[in-house]
Amino acid sequence: MKVAVSGKGGSGKTTISGTLARLVGRSGMQVLAIDADTNPNLALTLGMGTDAFDHLVPLPHGLMEHRRVDGETRLSLSRPLEEVTAEFASAGPDNVRLMMVGQVRGAGTG
């Protein structure tokens, strides 16, 4: 199952996201949590600590290539998913792996 949590800033979506991810993981399922917020705080809510947070690397756009899938052209991973998660997803508590996607790399980089 794929779930998106959305809402106004400050509504508590990151708290709900992080807690939900861990509770599902605790029940035995493998969880991939994706922080797609340009101001990312999911790692801290997952309980990964500031040390882990400083070492998280956003998924590089260069890993995606344009492909024609199901009649539309969209970006798709250019390497196998397992390889990409092994390299870019960080292990957190309760079977949760966290991947940062869509963040900027630094001021003025786009």
Add this chain to the structure above:
Amino acid sequence: MCSSHATVRGLLHDLPEDEIFVLVDAEASPEHLSRATVEAVDLQLVVAEPYFKSLETARRYSKLGKELGIPNVVIVANKVKNPEDEKAIAEFCETHDMELFAVIPFDESLAQAERAGVAPLDFDPDAQVVRSVKDISQRMKERVARVG
């Protein structure tokens, strides 16, 4: 910015349906909907607080999610302090054809967890907010199986 949304969108399409549970913490801006970033999800949880601007935002995000073709778009009321809050949210949802899926009470322990710099689940596994989210985790699979 554009490539960020396209990257998340593509990745969500590429990820498998069943073997793993995928959770996306979207950004607060409506772009995750207007740019179709999260179109490949099965369920959109729209978090709303019991005041007008938050509910209005939830209404817009729900509408965009449905337009995007997300099969299940539901509201999660958060920081609900009293029965009046709950009633106001329930009435808003009913008026605007939004499904109120869960109500999470305001939980003072969150501020304490925040001050301590730990995850709410680690601070107090029995906290009200944790119990409410556990209820969501147990009901969402059934909700998605129902579709609509």
